[in-house]
Amino acid sequence: MGIMKIFIDSADLNEIKEAVSIGVIDGCTTNPSLLAKVGRKIETAIPEICEIVDGPVSAEVVAVECNEIVDEGRKLAKLHKNVVVKVPLIVEGLKAVRIFTKEGIKTNVTLCFSANQALLAAKAGATYISPFIGRLDDTSHEGMPLIEDIVRIYDNYDLETQVLTASVRNPTHVVQAALAGSHCATLPFSIIKQLLKHPLTDSGLAQFLADHKKAAAAAK
Numbered sequence: 001m002g003i004m005k006i007f008i009d010s011a012d013l014n015e016i017k018e019a020v021s022i023g024v025i026d027g028c029t030t031n032p033s034l035l036a037k038v039g040r041k042i043e044t045a046i047p048e049i050c051e052i053v054d055g056p057v058s059a060e061v062v063a064v065e066c067n068e069i070v071d072e073g074r075k076l077a078k079l080h081k082n083v084v085v086k087v088p089l090i091v092e093g094l095k096a097v098r099i100f101t102k103e104g105i106k107t108n109v110t111l112c113f114s115a116n117q118a119l120l121a122a123k124a125g126a127t128y129i130s131p132f133i134g135r136l137d138d139t140s141h142e143g144m145p146l147i148e149d150i151v152r153i154y155d156n157y158d159l160e161t162q163v164l165t166a167s168v169r170n171p172t173h174v175v176q177a178a179l180a181g182s183h184c185a186t187l188p189f190s191i192i193k194q195l196l197k198h199p200l201t202d203s204g205l206a207q208f209l210a211d212h213k214k215a216a217a218a219a220k
């Protein structure tokens with residue numbers, strides 16, 4: 001399956017651009033809250049994000065009834081070839097996912113909090129399942145074992161649905177997701193930056209540069 005894919009969880013064009021420039025971003029996920037945060041409408045923001053990110057870009061429906069989800073999702077899918085329609089993990093959502101799957105529209109089933117929900121989403125043909133780890137942690141229920149369970153269940157049956165670890169709150173979540181074999185993780189920009197940071201890297205580099213300067217000045 002290759003190395004764990006890293007998506008940016010954001011609708012902020014500036015931070016998406018900055019993250020993409022590092023060269024480690026494989027896709028992007030958005031949701032209504034992230035769009036509200038930057039004051040953008042989905043119809044105009046998603047095509048702009050797709051111009052920056054060369055990979056899957058999740059755009060979430062706000063309808064909650066199957067036919068309405070399908071109408072909304074079809075419109076979102078037409079915005080750009082890289083759009084993945086994000087659908088909530090409810091009965092009507094899974095009915096819509098089955099239809100999208102038949103039509104070849106990719107889906108990201110979101111707001112997953114249990115392995116049984118993930119099992120049913122895979123049966124409906126979801127391209128991605130998004131278990132929300134941080135929000136489980138918030139309820140004093142450790143989130144990461146859910147990722148391990150879903151990865152194992154999908155492996156048991158060779159299911160093609162990819163586990164997209166979401167609601168990531170710290171760098172440890174990212175390590176744990178990779179150890180569990182999560183196919184992808186979506187990270188806020190702040191976490192992407194934290195992944196790169198280590199104080200020993202900074203102090204080590206400062207020492208190397210200082211020694212080089214000293215040696216260059218002394219060398220004949």
Ligand code: G3P
Nearest residue numbers: 009029031135166167168
């Ligand atoms: O993309 C949805 C998910 O990552 C939300 O995260 O921090 O709002 O729980 P959070």
